[in-house]
Amino acid sequence: MGEACHHHHHDGPPTAADVERALGDADARLTAEGERMTAARLRVLELLLAAGEPVKAYDLIARFGTDGQPAKPPTVYRALEFLERKGLAHRIASISAYVACSSGTIDHSAAFLICDCCGATEEVAAPVAEGLDRAARAAGYAIVRTTVEAHGRCPACLAA
Amino acid sequence: MGEACHHHHHDGPPTAADVERALGDADARLTAEGERMTAARLRVLELLLAAGEPVKAYDLIARFGTDGQPAKPPTVYRALEFLERKGLAHRIASISAYVACSSGTIDHSAAFLICDCCGATEEVAAPVAEGLDRAARAAGYAIVRTTVEAHGRCPACLAA
DNA sequence: TCAGTGGTGTTATGAGATAACATCACATGC
DNA sequence: GCATGTGATGTTATCTCATAACACCACTGA
Numbered sequence: 001m002g003e004a005c006h007h008h009h010h011d012g013p014p015t016a017a018d019v020e021r022a023l024g025d026a027d028a029r030l031t032a033e034g035e036r037m038t039a040a041r042l043r044v045l046e047l048l049l050a051a052g053e054p055v056k057a058y059d060l061i062a063r064f065g066t067d068g069q070p071a072k073p074p075t076v077y078r079a080l081e082f083l084e085r086k087g088l089a090h091r092i093a094s095i096s097a098y099v100a101c102s103s104g105t106i107d108h109s110a111a112f113l114i115c116d117c118c119g120a121t122e123e124v125a126a127p128v129a130e131g132l133d134r135a136a137r138a139a140g141y142a143i144v145r146t147t148v149e150a151h152g153r154c155p156a157c158l159a160a
Numbered sequence: 161m162g163e164a165c166h167h168h169h170h171d172g173p174p175t176a177a178d179v180e181r182a183l184g185d186a187d188a189r190l191t192a193e194g195e196r197m198t199a200a201r202l203r204v205l206e207l208l209l210a211a212g213e214p215v216k217a218y219d220l221i222a223r224f225g226t227d228g229q230p231a232k233p234p235t236v237y238r239a240l241e242f243l244e245r246k247g248l249a250h251r252i253a254s255i256s257a258y259v260a261c262s263s264g265t266i267d268h269s270a271a272f273l274i275c276d277c278c279g280a281t282e283e284v285a286a287p288v289a290e291g292l293d294r295a296a297r298a299a300g301y302a303i304v305r306t307t308v309e310a311h312g313r314c315p316a317c318l319a320a
Numbered sequence: 321t322c323a324g325t326g327g328t329g330t331t332a333t334g335a336g337a338t339a340a341c342a343t344c345a346c347a348t349g350c
Numbered sequence: 351g352c353a354t355g356t357g358a359t360g361t362t363a364t365c366t367c368a369t370a371a372c373a374c375c376a377c378t379g380a
Contacts, residue, residue, distance in 0.1 A: 036346090038358070057336065072361065077337065082358095093253035094307040096336060096367095111292060113301045124295040131291055132271060132310050135284040140315035141273045147254040147309040150292050155300030196377095198327070217367065232330065237368065242327095256336095256367065321380105328375075336367070344359070350352090 013052035022049050022100075026088055035086065040071075044079035045100065048089055053119050054097035092121070094149045099123070109146045115154035122154070173212035182209050182260075186248055195246065200231075204239035205260065208249055213279050214257035252281070254309045259283070269306045275314035282314070 014022075023046055027037045047060050057076055064071035080098055083089035088101050090110050102123045103110065113122040136143045174182075183206055187197045207220050217236055224231035240258055243249035248261050250270050262283045263270065273282040296303045 036358075040359075072359095073337070074339095074361085075359075078358080093309075111295065113296055113299055113303075115301070116304065122299050122301065124299065132308065135271065136273055136310055136312070139273055139282050139284065140318070141275070141282065141310070141312050142318055143273075143310045143312040144276065145311050147307060147311075148292065149253075149307040150296055150301070150303045151305050151307075152296070152301050152303040158300070158302055196327075200328075232328095233368070234330085234370095235328075238327080323378105323380085325378085326376090329373085331372090332370085334367105334369075336365100338365070339363085341362090342360085345357090347354105347356085349354085 013050055016050075019046060019049045030086060030088075040075050041079045041082055044076055045083055045088055048083075048098060048100035051100075054092050054095060054099040054114070054121055056097050060098070090123070092149055093147050094151065109148070111146075111148035112150065113154070114149060114151050115157055116151050117153055117157035120154045120156070173210055176210075179206060179209045190246060190248075200235055201239045201242055204236055205243055205248055208243075208258060208260035211260075214252050214255060214259040214274070214281055216257050220258070250283070252309055253307050254311065269308070271306075271308035272310065273314070274309060274311050275317055276311050277313055277317035280314045280316070 023042060026045060027042065030037045043064060044060055047063055048055060057073070057080065060071075060080075061073055061076045062070050064076060080089060080091070084091060084098075089098055090101055090112075091098055092112055092114065095114065099112075099121060101110065103125060111124050113124060115121070132146060132148075133143065183202060186205060187202065190197045203224060204220055207223055208215060217233070217240065220231075220236045220240075221233055222230050224236060240249060240251070244251060244258075249258055250261055250272075251258055252272055252274065255274065259272075259281060261270065263285060271284050273284060275281070292306060292308075293303065
């Protein structure tokens with residue numbers, strides 16, 4: 001993360017109420033779909049939502065226990081895999097971190113704008129698909145999933 | 161890599177002559193730029209070129225010595241960092257692998273089509289930048305570098 | 321010839337992720 | 351009720367990926 005400029009307070013984490021609401025929504029939706037929103041999955045999603053920015057898996061592991069006890073790695077990685085599969089979280093490959101999905105739409109190919117200075121990320125709806133789809137068609141590839149991540153500076157860090 | 165279909169021979173590696181020529185070109189170009197194309201850097205580039213597809217860092221480490229002796233990790237990671245900085249190689253974050261740059265143009269933002277079946281990759285010139293740039297402008301971000309990787313099936317694996 | 325810069329060699333360790341296997345919870349059919 | 355199958359979890363160990371730190375070397379320019 002920060003290498004050149006100081007850390008700023010960007011968007012910041014959502015309020016506790018926001019987190020609760022999002023958790024409730026997710027729980028209700030997945031339960032309705034016949035999925036099991038277990039304690040571990042809810043806890044990991046809660047941590048991601050509360051952070052409001054990408055979080056490293058081992059940070060989730062460290063923060064997992066409400067009593068300060070860390071989780072075992074597979075506990076968190078399994079929850080992340082589930083959340084990702086269900087579109088509630090995304091892995092950001094270029095920084096090996098995970099973030100709650102901020103888009104309401106299910107089954108989307110997300111793209112991210114990532115500030116290398118303060119760590120803020122913005123999830124933007126696949127405005128990229130067009131160009132990539134065109135290239136894929138030209139090459140004869142059938143795309144299953146995409147990783148689109150742009151690194152740079154957020155408005156706040158640019159202003160600083 | 162392969163999970164569903166068998167491994168096919170896709171494009172395959174280039175001929176030894178192709179590799180030699182590309183190595184010579186890279187050497188000449190960087191030397192002209194005042195960079196030092198050292199043995200380790202040339203060797204890693206040679207391995208990447210010869211593979212003709214993404215290679216894991218520890219595979220490069222294992223293949224490094226012509227006598228079968230592996231390299232020490234930093235040797236290869238340093239060479240990769242240099243090659244990437246100079247536009248001769250790319251890291252593919254979604255699979256933690258490295259590939260020789262197949263584009264002639266310097267200083268480009270590459271995008272990749274990656275076959276999850278046979279491992280073939282196609283480097284396509286940033287046809288993606290448009291959409292992403294637009295989104296970044298809208299969000300006020302200044303983009304420095306991008307990671308664009310599409311996973312799916314290549315034509316050969318689709319046909320199989 | 322001496323300092324500065326950039327590259328290499330080496331050791332060790334940090335960070336990210338998963339394999340394997342035992343156990344548990346829960347829904348469904350009998 | 352209770353057997354049975356499926357999916358989730360707990361636990362241990364390990365594997366893969368990547369870099370920190372420090373000593374040494376090669377080249378360049380004052």
